[in-house]
Amino acid sequence: MTVSRVSSFQNGGKEHIELLGGKGAHLAEMTKAGLPVPPGFTITTDVCRHYYNNSRQLPSGLRDEIELALAELEKEQNRVFGGTDCPLLVSVRSGSVTSMPGMMDTILNLGLNDATVEGLAQQTNNRRFAYDCYRRLIQMYGSVVYDIEAIHFERVLQEEKQLQQCKDDQQLTEQSLVTLVHKFKRLIEQRTNKSFPQNVREQLQGAIEAVFLSWSSPRAKVYRKVHLIPDDQGTAVNVQAMVFGNRGSNSGTGVLFTRNPSTGEKVLFGEFLMNAQGEDVVGGTRTPIPIAALQDALPEVYAELSSCAAQLEKHYRDIQDIEFTIEDEKLYFLQTRSAKRNARAALKVAVDLVNEGMITKDEALMRIDVQHLNHLLHRSLQATADHVVIATGLPASPGAACGQAVFDADTAEEWKRAGKDVILVRLETTPEDIHGVIAAEGILTLRGGMTSHAAVVARGMGKPCVCGCEVLKIDEEQQQLIANDIVIREGDWLTLDGGSGQVIPGQLELKEADIFPELLLMLEWADQIRSLKVMANADSPLDARKAREFGAEGIGLCRTEHMFLSPMRVPIVQQMILAEKEIDRQVALNRLLPMQRYDFEEMFREMDGFPVTIRLLDPPLHEFLPNVEELTTRLALMRTSESDIHAERAELERMIRRVRELQETNPMLGQRGCRLGIMFPEIYEMQIEAIFQAALRCLCDGVTVQPQVMIPLVGHVNELHLLRKLVDQVAEQVLGHERRNCPYKVGTMIEVPRAALTAGEIARSADFFSFGTNDLTQMTFGYSRDDAEGKFLTHYVENKLLPHNPFQVLDTEGVGKLIEMAVIQGRSRNPLLTTSICGEHGGDVESIMFCQRVGLDYISCSPYRLPVARIAAAQAHIRMQWEMTLQEQAV
Numbered sequence: 001m002t003v004s005r006v007s008s009f010q011n012g013g014k015e016h017i018e019l020l021g022g023k024g025a026h027l028a029e030m031t032k033a034g035l036p037v038p039p040g041f042t043i044t045t046d047v048c049r050h051y052y053n054n055s056r057q058l059p060s061g062l063r064d065e066i067e068l069a070l071a072e073l074e075k076e077q078n079r080v081f082g083g084t085d086c087p088l089l090v091s092v093r094s095g096s097v098t099s100m101p102g103m104m105d106t107i108l109n110l111g112l113n114d115a116t117v118e119g120l121a122q123q124t125n126n127r128r129f130a131y132d133c134y135r136r137l138i139q140m141y142g143s144v145v146y147d148i149e150a151i152h153f154e155r156v157l158q159e160e161k162q163l164q165q166c167k168d169d170q171q172l173t174e175q176s177l178v179t180l181v182h183k184f185k186r187l188i189e190q191r192t193n194k195s196f197p198q199n200v201r202e203q204l205q206g207a208i209e210a211v212f213l214s215w216s217s218p219r220a221k222v223y224r225k226v227h228l229i230p231d232d233q234g235t236a237v238n239v240q241a242m243v244f245g246n247r248g249s250n251s252g253t254g255v256l257f258t259r260n261p262s263t264g265e266k267v268l269f270g271e272f273l274m275n276a277q278g279e280d281v282v283g284g285t286r287t288p289i290p291i292a293a294l295q296d297a298l299p300e301v302y303a304e305l306s307s308c309a310a311q312l313e314k315h316y317r318d319i320q321d322i323e324f325t326i327e328d329e330k331l332y333f334l335q336t337r338s339a340k341r342n343a344r345a346a347l348k349v350a351v352d353l354v355n356e357g358m359i360t361k362d363e364a365l366m367r368i369d370v371q372h373l374n375h376l377l378h379r380s381l382q383a384t385a386d387h388v389v390i391a392t393g394l395p396a397s398p399g400a401a402c403g404q405a406v407f408d409a410d411t412a413e414e415w416k417r418a419g420k421d422v423i424l425v426r427l428e429t430t431p432e433d434i435h436g437v438i439a440a441e442g443i444l445t446l447r448g449g450m451t452s453h454a455a456v457v458a459r460g461m462g463k464p465c466v467c468g469c470e471v472l473k474i475d476e477e478q479q480q481l482i483a484n485d486i487v488i489r490e491g492d493w494l495t496l497d498g499g500s501g502q503v504i505p506g507q508l509e510l511k512e513a514d515i516f517p518e519l520l521l522m523l524e525w526a527d528q529i530r531s532l533k534v535m536a537n538a539d540s541p542l543d544a545r546k547a548r549e550f551g552a553e554g555i556g557l558c559r560t561e562h563m564f565l566s567p568m569r570v571p572i573v574q575q576m577i578l579a580e581k582e583i584d585r586q587v588a589l590n591r592l593l594p595m596q597r598y599d600f601e602e603m604f605r606e607m608d609g610f611p612v613t614i615r616l617l618d619p620p621l622h623e624f625l626p627n628v629e630e631l632t633t634r635l636a637l638m639r640t641s642e643s644d645i646h647a648e649r650a651e652l653e654r655m656i657r658r659v660r661e662l663q664e665t666n667p668m669l670g671q672r673g674c675r676l677g678i679m680f681p682e683i684y685e686m687q688i689e690a691i692f693q694a695a696l697r698c699l700c701d702g703v704t705v706q707p708q709v710m711i712p713l714v715g716h717v718n719e720l721h722l723l724r725k726l727v728d729q730v731a732e733q734v735l736g737h738e739r740r741n742c743p744y745k746v747g748t749m750i751e752v753p754r755a756a757l758t759a760g761e762i763a764r765s766a767d768f769f770s771f772g773t774n775d776l777t778q779m780t781f782g783y784s785r786d787d788a789e790g791k792f793l794t795h796y797v798e799n800k801l802l803p804h805n806p807f808q809v810l811d812t813e814g815v816g817k818l819i820e821m822a823v824i825q826g827r828s829r830n831p832l833l834t835t836s837i838c839g840e841h842g843g844d845v846e847s848i849m850f851c852q853r854v855g856l857d858y859i860s861c862s863p864y865r866l867p868v869a870r871i872a873a874a875q876a877h878i879r880m881q882w883e884m885t886l887q888e889q890a891v
Contacts, residue, residue, distance in 0.1 A: 556860020
């Protein structure tokens with residue numbers, strides 16, 4: 001079925017989500033399912049793209065199509081848009097393809113003017129209600145269309161409430177609302193030199209364009225950047241007949257989740273407000289009531305709501321986030337979408353849906369946002385910590401956080417850049433605060449409920465959040481938070497417990513959480529499905545132990561230079577490097593040998609039965625050389641000292657001379673990697689000897705060892721051929737007849753473009769290739785990572801010169817082609833060659849997808865990223881299987 005640019009809810013469905021947007025597609029889907037949905041129509045995302053591609057002009061003929069759709073809506077509702085007797089009012093809402101809660105704009109009650117408001121008053125026999133709708137329209141229209149800061153309208157509203165001595169909006173009298181209408185119109189005139197439009201079609205035109213414009217608002221751009229949503233996706237616009245939750249005590253509005261989005265528990269979760277409109281709940285301006293209380297207030301409505309919620313969850317086979325309105329005890333659905341949930345809830349829901357027979361294990365794995373797994377192990381307060389609780393709010397997003405209190409989003413972002421941990425404290429957050437929410441360790445709001453903007457966004461980011469702390473007060477002028485006689489000033493430390501809702505002054509000790517059953521089960525499913533092996537980068541026995549705890553199938557990279565960074569070892573390494581004669585260097589190597597042997601032995605024991613890939617020394621020498629300025633200062637002090645000792649002075653002078661001899665213009669491309677081992681073979685010989693001595697000791701104790709010796713930074717086959725001979729010779733000397741019980745391998749890290757281009761030749765001397773994607777990316781792009789990330793890469797990504805930071809997401813078009821070429825050439829020469837990546841990309845989802853496509857054998861990443869990598873590897877396998885199935889069906 002073809003979808004026109006303006007499509008009725010009676011047409012389309014979720015299969016047309018790319019054109020209708022999430023809201024429009026699901027409104028059409030609910031309409032088809034027979035649920036009570038107010039009628040309306042959707043203006044497609046194609047129109048949005050046309051708007052931005054044509055100097056922000058709507059396409060010709062669109063207005064005529066909207067008029068036709070309006071005429072159908074008037075006929076269906078038996079009301080007239082702009083009519084004075086029985087006026088049709090509509091809402092105008094955004095609807096992006098990918099859910100972006102709170103990031104774009106909405107206008108309610110559109111179609112009211114000085115004449116139609118009286119018609120609405122007569123029709124409903126409720127003039128107060130009519131003017132409440134009118135003042136809301138003018139307030140929203142002024143903020144959204146005329147871009148007047150909401151605080152200006154809020155101040156006028158608060159002044160009127162103080163004058164009338166009332167706390168809540170619904171306590172305002174009819175006359176107060178009439179007064180607010182006049183004041184709001186006057187505010188628009190003062191701020192814009194324009195009048196609020198009395199022509200309802202002009203209102204509609206302005207609202208539609210404002211929704212399209214909100215796609216490029218700063219908050220929407222920030223949200224898309226964080227959640228990797230394409231800028232060219234665009235938003236649809238939904239025009240829908242109004243239903244009124246603010247019509248009286250038997251009317252209301254609310255948000256419902258079919259399961260708890262914080263815990264995954266199978267129980268209705270949500271909030272509502274009686275005599276309110278939707279923005280009152282999600283905007284955080286009033287603290288709503290738990291959804292369970294609706295059962296007492298309106299039992300029949302609650303029963304219908306529960307039944308329909310179950311129907312929607314079964315239809316979509318996922319937890320749903322539902323917006324509803326009750327008008328005079330009649331239920332209407334305004335939206336359903338897959339609910340935002342934190343990582344722990346996502347895992348529980350996915351596992352439960354498999355157990356309930358709704359989805360398969362493959363589908364459950366594909367629903368996990370692996371980026372959220374980094375938030376799974378939420379920190380919590382130490383159980384023994386003594387603390388004073390100054391307030392308890394709503395536990396809106398779990399986890400504990402400590403930080404210095406800040407009271408606006410800009411400060412939060414600024415302090416975060418300065419390296420400070422911050423807690424963002426707000427009366428209520430708005431979408432404009434998105435950059436501050438991203439920067440903060442946790443969020444505290446004084447108003448709003450568990451479905452407010454702050455709660456939804458924080459849960460999606462895995463950040464602790466406490467909402468609805470109404471006992472607290474903010475003094476915005478003094479930038480401080482007041483709780484009875486306790487004052488928290490900007491910069492003071494605060495601790496939040498998002499699980500209990502507690503707000504605690506000071507900086508408390510936090511602890512990491514344990515892995516929970518649903519995660520273990522999901523990892524078990526992932527391991528059953530994935531074809532890529534997952535190993536760990538580990539540079540110490542402790543790292544190796546942690547890697548096994550997180551399910552590593554071996555060590556894919558042990559960087560031996562990292563083993564020499566302890567205070568005890570650095571002087572010995574410096575002695576080795578600064579030695580001018582081989583005999584002096586051998587003295588240092590003899591001291592290092594038992595240290596290396598111990599390291600390797602302990603790692604083999606931790607990895608009993610699994611491979612351990614050990615990269616021989618690859619130090620940029622400048623990282624280990626003494627600081628020549630410090631040496632020179634010491635020498636100068638020694639010359640003026642009475643305790644001058646000739647031998648010490650001579651040694652200092654020698655060290656300074658030697659350091660200057662060894663200093664390199666470009667140490668990252670200097671005498672490092674295999675070049676060091678070729679120039680000073682005794683260094684690599686010591687390491688190889690330590691590896692096989694450690695292996696021999698383990699074999700004697702019944703430990704199964706699988707050493708894999710990695711030669712770093714090879715650019716020519718002759719380098720690898722020479723050093724492989726050294727490995728084989730030392731192995732024969734150390735292992736002797738035990739060599740047959742120690743099936744070691746020798747390979748190389750491909751990190752030089754020439755190595756990738758000549759991989760066929762290099763494979764003659766290699767048992768494995770491991771692609772060092774960090775250096776390979778540096779050399780392919782010609783970027784120094786440290787300089788690029790600090791100076792220009794952010795600008796490149798923001799201005800779309802590059803799609804991603806290539807040090808975070810593998811550059812498949814350039815670096816990826818080198819990898820793919822090397823794999824093909826290497827295996828053509830050596831069919832038994834195993835291949836992997838072991839750079840930071842080994843923990844990145846998109847990079848893992850690439851590894852699956854080109855047929856690598858394993859990926860290696862840091863121990864703490866192993867759960868992410870295991871699930872991402874399973875997703876990559878499933879995605880490839882689905883793609884193959886689609887290709888077969890197409891044929």
